[in-house]
Amino acid sequence: MIVERPEIEDFLYREARLLDTQKFEEWFNLFTDDAIYWVPAGRDDIDPSRHVSIIHDDKTAMAKRIKRLRSGFAYAQDPQSRVHRLISNVELGAADDVDQTIEVSCMMLLIELSRHRQTLHSARCEFTLDRSSGDWRLRRKKVNLLRNGEVLENTPFLI
């Protein structure tokens, strides 16, 4: 499978921009039906069936999370957080020719503003990208927050 680095970078930038601009439905549609959106707690390498996570959503849970954010009653997002994501250090990992998938990692600097408070998150993100249906889609998004073992301020936005 031939994968061009710029197409992967474009995909990651787009994923970040969709979240920054609150295009949650478009973001949701980037994911395959069996996708997992995961933010581990405590450390990066936990087993999510034995250890608690900050977020561990399948697609059903993601849909519920977005529905809540759109409900008009998600008070922790009234007004919505403003978020900027910087994506860097993109590295292409192993590709699977049969599944048409590739592992990708990058660094993310996420700056969030809410309640007049600016919160900084640094994370190493891991993605499994899937091209089996033609376009690139996300089968897995894992966000390893630098502060995943710390006491977190309110985090009602999509990371």
Place this chain on the structure above:
Amino acid sequence: MHPPINNLITRDAIHRSVYADKDIFDLEMERIFEKTWVFIGHSEEIREEGDYKTTYIGRHPIIVSRLADGGITALINRCRHRGPIVCQHELGNSKHFRCPYHSWTYNNAGRLIGVPMPQGYGRSFDKNALGLAKVPRVAQYQGFIFGCMSEDGPTLEEYLGGITKFLDAYVATSPTGKIELFEGMQKAGYNGNWKYQLENGVDPYHVGSLHASSVTQEAMLIYYQGAGCVIAMDGHGVTDHTDWGPMPVDAGLSGGFNLVIFPNLVVLRSQIRTIRPIAVDRTEIYTRVVKLQNVPEEVNLRRLRDQEFEFGAAGTFYTDDIEIFERTQEGLQSGAVDWLVFARGLDREEMRNGYMTGNMSDETQHRGMYQNWKKWMTGDASSSSAIGAE
């Protein structure tokens, strides 16, 4: 300057300084957190000999250890020489703790077992008198471990009172009668007073409103049509939905009960929440997720996934709770009106089974907790300070 403590809690109202006055917070650390039984962990966290966890009782950093004889001890995490904490890990296993500053070393029962070049201290130096300070009383009930900084006062079971019955029922949800914990914790902080979490842990009235984005119609039926009740139980707060059946194994919203054990423990659904007061306007919440024994793996996994989705710093329910705690702290900066309304259900509450009991959306349980607060805050004349109960 706040009014006298005695005047801060009336029959149906609470003075804003209870949440907003720094001097009140300082008094709480002394008169509540150094006098009552404070939750310091669950026995599952320190299962094996040498296991320890670190936590806090008010402002005191604490090490809770499992000793060789199976007993549990709680020590003040502070070197007796110059004061650094001697253990900086959340959880671990060790038979001794060494302060790296000058290598004073203690065993996990707190005894000072090593001092470099001890001859320099002269003949009067007594290592036996320089062990880590002990939390005077440690006791557990159904695996819930509490520490009390005071030698005197009620035993743990006396202190828990009727709540023991609910803790029995809570662990009985597990077919073996014993609960376990998932690894790791949800940790969230907010810029608000610690008592908002006490109120919120047993507050059915807010669920349909604040959680309108997340609560299901099915769950709301409990609150609007249920025969459940709220109880002021020996200074603690209970919302009891048990007319809808016992605590469900899936820990769903549609049954069971919520407990707030004064001053720092919340037990509800699949969670054990510890409240850590940091300042009058700063609080941290540490949550462990409860696992049942001898149930299908998918049942436990469902409990974990639901807990993550709804609670913790990114939870669909809990983020709105934290938001309102911070908004409350902001609002209470205003002294234009001093009093908050705690009158709901006053005209219809009644004694049932020896406890004042209200309808599901009433505030009987809150009034009970604040009468308890007042009792501890005014009860001990020996610790009155310059800003005491004048």
